[in-house]
Amino acid sequence: MASAYSKDLLLTMYRKMYLMRRFEERTQQQYGLGKIAGFCHLYIGQEAVAAGVNEAIRPDDYMLSGYRDHAQPLARGSHAGMIMAELFGRTGGYSKGKGGSMHVFDIEHHFYGGYGIVGGQIPLAAGMAFASRYRNEDRITVCYFGDAAANQGAFHETFNMAAKWKLPVLYICENNRYGMGTAIARVSAEPEIHKRGAAYNMRHEAVDGMDALKVYDAVKDAAAYIRAGKGPVLMEANTYRFRGHSVVDPANYRSKQEVEDERKNDPIPRLMAYAIKQKLAKEADFEAIEAEVKEQVDEAVKFADESPEPHLDELWRDTIVEEGEEDVRPRERVLGVKVDKWPSYPSGKDLKVTWDLEPREQAEKADKAAGLK
Amino acid sequence: MAELMYREALNQALSEEMERDANVFLIGEEVGRYQGAFKVSQGLLDKFGSARIIDAPISELGFTGLGVGAAMVGLRPVVEMMTWNFAILAMDQIVNNAAKLRHMSGGQLRCPIVFRGPGGAGGRLSSQHSQALESTYAHFPGLKVIAPATPADAKGMLKAAIRDDNPVVMFEGERLYALKGEVPEGEHVVPLGKADVKREGKDVTVITWSRMYYFCEEAAKQLEAEGISVEILDLRTLRPLDEEAILASVRKTNRAVIVEEGWPLAGVGAQVVDIIQSKAFDELDAPVLRVTGLDVNMSYAANLENAIQPDAPKIIAAVKKVLYREGA
Ligand SMILES: Cc1ncc(C[n+]2csc(CCOP(=O)(O)OP(=O)(O)O)c2C)c(N)n1
Numbered sequence: 001m002a003s004a005y006s007k008d009l010l011l012t013m014y015r016k017m018y019l020m021r022r023f024e025e026r027t028q029q030q031y032g033l034g035k036i037a038g039f040c041h042l043y044i045g046q047e048a049v050a051a052g053v054n055e056a057i058r059p060d061d062y063m064l065s066g067y068r069d070h071a072q073p074l075a076r077g078s079h080a081g082m083i084m085a086e087l088f089g090r091t092g093g094y095s096k097g098k099g100g101s102m103h104v105f106d107i108e109h110h111f112y113g114g115y116g117i118v119g120g121q122i123p124l125a126a127g128m129a130f131a132s133r134y135r136n137e138d139r140i141t142v143c144y145f146g147d148a149a150a151n152q153g154a155f156h157e158t159f160n161m162a163a164k165w166k167l168p169v170l171y172i173c174e175n176n177r178y179g180m181g182t183a184i185a186r187v188s189a190e191p192e193i194h195k196r197g198a199a200y201n202m203r204h205e206a207v208d209g210m211d212a213l214k215v216y217d218a219v220k221d222a223a224a225y226i227r228a229g230k231g232p233v234l235m236e237a238n239t240y241r242f243r244g245h246s247v248v249d250p251a252n253y254r255s256k257q258e259v260e261d262e263r264k265n266d267p268i269p270r271l272m273a274y275a276i277k278q279k280l281a282k283e284a285d286f287e288a289i290e291a292e293v294k295e296q297v298d299e300a301v302k303f304a305d306e307s308p309e310p311h312l313d314e315l316w317r318d319t320i321v322e323e324g325e326e327d328v329r330p331r332e333r334v335l336g337v338k339v340d341k342w343p344s345y346p347s348g349k350d351l352k353v354t355w356d357l358e359p360r361e362q363a364e365k366a367d368k369a370a371g372l373k
Numbered sequence: 374m375a376e377l378m379y380r381e382a383l384n385q386a387l388s389e390e391m392e393r394d395a396n397v398f399l400i401g402e403e404v405g406r407y408q409g410a411f412k413v414s415q416g417l418l419d420k421f422g423s424a425r426i427i428d429a430p431i432s433e434l435g436f437t438g439l440g441v442g443a444a445m446v447g448l449r450p451v452v453e454m455m456t457w458n459f460a461i462l463a464m465d466q467i468v469n470n471a472a473k474l475r476h477m478s479g480g481q482l483r484c485p486i487v488f489r490g491p492g493g494a495g496g497r498l499s500s501q502h503s504q505a506l507e508s509t510y511a512h513f514p515g516l517k518v519i520a521p522a523t524p525a526d527a528k529g530m531l532k533a534a535i536r537d538d539n540p541v542v543m544f545e546g547e548r549l550y551a552l553k554g555e556v557p558e559g560e561h562v563v564p565l566g567k568a569d570v571k572r573e574g575k576d577v578t579v580i581t582w583s584r585m586y587y588f589c590e591e592a593a594k595q596l597e598a599e600g601i602s603v604e605i606l607d608l609r610t611l612r613p614l615d616e617e618a619i620l621a622s623v624r625k626t627n628r629a630v631i632v633e634e635g636w637p638l639a640g641v642g643a644q645v646v647d648i649i650q651s652k653a654f655d656e657l658d659a660p661v662l663r664v665t666g667l668d669v670n671m672s673y674a675a676n677l678e679n680a681i682q683p684d685a686p687k688i689i690a691a692v693k694k695v696l697y698r699e700g701a
Contacts, residue, residue: 062446093479094478094479094481095477095478095479095480095481096479096480097479098476098477098479099476099477099478099479103477103478105477105478105479105481105482106481107478107481107482112445112446112482113474113477113478113482115469115470116469117465117469117470120438120465120466120469120470122438123434123435123436123437123438123439123441123442123466124438124439124441124442124445124470125442126435126438126439126442127438127439127440127441127442127443127444127445127446127450128442128443128445128446129442130439130442130443130448131442131443131446131447131448132446134398134424134443134448153434153435154434154435154438154465157430157432157434157435157436158432158435158438158439160430160432160435161429161430161432161435161436161439164430317480318475318476318478318479318480319475319476319514319515320475320514320515320517320539321475321483321538321539323538325538327480327481327482327483328479328480328481329481330479330481343446343447345396345446345447345448347394347396348393348394348395348396348397348449349394349395351395351396352395353395353398353422353424353425355424356422356423356424357422357423357424357427358423358428359423360423363406363423
């Protein structure tokens with residue numbers, strides 16, 4: 001049977017996954033050298049999720065995440081050197097070194113940030129999706145969060161509203177089975193997170209998060225459903241982080257055997273093996289990609305190393321917007337690249353809101369049913 | 374000029390700004406079909422429809438965060454808190470997200486949102502429903518915090534807040550909603566960050582905001598009869614503080630009393646004292662005094678509730694003390 005996937009898709013996904021992996025291996029190394037500090041959470045092992053999701057949605061769809069947020073913007077096409085510079089706390093970083101590892105923002109690529117409060121980004125995503133609906137745009141919002149975040153009030157409060165108002169948002173729960181050192185089953189009445197969607201009348205499903213193609217297929221389908229206005233989707237990607245919760249966590253709460261077993265499932269060789277078996281690519285194709293990515297990551301580290309520390313004057317910028325002040329466009333500021341994809345929003349004068357959140361007749365019917373006037 | 378109630382002035386501001394800019398929408402509990410828990414949004418649902426006047430479920434954290442997300446991509450939400458007591462549940466979204474987005478993104482994002490609702494104590498509601506929380510929010514860089522006292526300021530400052538590109542936290546006076554005052558029609562915008570001399574005087578400056586302003590007026594009237602001339606400075610905005618106006622008035626009268634409804638520790642008034650003593654110490658003829666709510670939880674019992682809050686007699690006593698009059 002011929003593969004349903006193009007060579008281009010497979011190689012693109014492979015390139016991105018390999019980039020995420022190499023980038024973060026170098027991140028760990030640079031942390032060890034003292035160039036990176038603070039909390040630093042690696043995505044190693046989970047790459048199939050970001051790769052599958054990103055190729056299945058549109059570049060102008062909104063995306064946001066938690067604090068494990070280096071890899072997802074890389075998949076979107078963010079500049080590796082600028083992310084590394086952010087981790088170094090340098091002026092060449094996306095946030096001029098003010099955000100660090102947990103707060104990567106690349107608005108040009110519609111990546112609306114990493115957030116350090118577990119679950120805090122979940123309502124934001126609903127708000128962004130609300131805005132798309134309000135303006136009658138057909139873009140969707142993709143929001144990543146972890147399994148532990150599903151036990152936060154923010155999850156439940158938001159899901160209720162998102163489903164009731166049919167907001168165009170895709171929630172991806174990356175279930176790597178642990179919230180820090182706590183196995184999710186130990187603290188969750190329902191550890192299969194996706195099942196909680198049922199409580200909100202919301203489409204929900206699980207997918208093998210170690211297989212980029214399965215993620216890709218599932219997200220393609222879900223995105224079409226959401227874009228058609230049918231409401232939000234909760235997708236649980238079952239995955240595994242090969243490293244500790246953050247780079248300083250030795251992860252003694254997991255057995256060696258468990259980690260070894262999971263490593264056999266490494267999504268990167270898995271995708272390669274598939275492509276070769278389907279005769280869509282040869283080993284030489286992958287070798288070429290790997291060499292290019294290695295060079296890209298070397299350059300990223302060099303870029304970060306050469307970028308200066310922010311000037312102390314920066315302390316007083318970027319807290320309050322002064323009247324008429326422009327937003328900062330990082331690639332323009334750092335690389336001198338002309339940025340024409342910067343999102344611009346219709347002024348309130350041109351905007352016509354046609355959407356009816358709760359049609360009057362419907363509300364009145366509900367009143368009648370309840371025996372009200 | 375029309376005489377309007379404080380709540381009507383707010384309603385007018387909302388209505389005018391929503392007409393002017395379709396990016397503006399209102400979300401909160403009971404704002405739509407119920408016409409507002411305190412009737413601030415009366416009539417707006419019919420005018421603007423259910424996508425712009427949104428009845429939210431009782432999920433303060435959730436709908437506040439939804440508003441912040443919408444602001445991140447260019448809408449201009451107004452989030453109504455039924456009262457600020459319940460907004461404590463939403464504090465994570467206001468403080469950890471709205472206030473910090475621009476900084477954490479290195480200037481890529483802005484968050485043009487207004488969080489507004491009634492604040493302040495009183496009304497025999499006991500501890501959980503009866504507190505002045507503005508100093509809590511004034512603590513955080515990235516937010517603007519406002520608390521207008523009069524209907525005219527309420528309208529003008531809400532309009533300015535909606536047009537501001539920063540998150541603005543607005544405390545309305547729960548006990549001021551029915552208060553009447555002259556309100557200019559149409560384009561009346563009161564700039565944020567500017568205090569207002571509500572009463573000119575020469576012997577002492579009384580610095581205050583929101584509902585406490587009325588107790589200060591009452592005290593000033595009584596003191597006038599005794600030959601004491603009180604200047605009342607209404608701060609209006611608590612972040613950023615109008616240092617210039619504070620210093621100008623204190624330099625004129627050489628004495629100051631600060632009247633604050635909330636608790637004394639880490640209150641806004643403490644910061645005002647710091648501004649005065651560090652920048653106008655040589656011009657002071659007496660130590661600066663503060664009249665604040667007592668450092669206790671609010672009680673239900675009528676006499677206890679009264680004893681906890683500042684009032685005109687307490688203000689009069691403080692003024693006399695800084696003037697070294699009787700009782701000093
Ligand atoms: C509100 C809050 N509580 C606690 C923490 C500390 N903390 C950071 S990450 C984490 C575990 C979260 O796990 P999960 O949501 O499953 O995401 P994962 O790390 O597995 O990707 C905890 C407890 C926090 N950052 N925020």
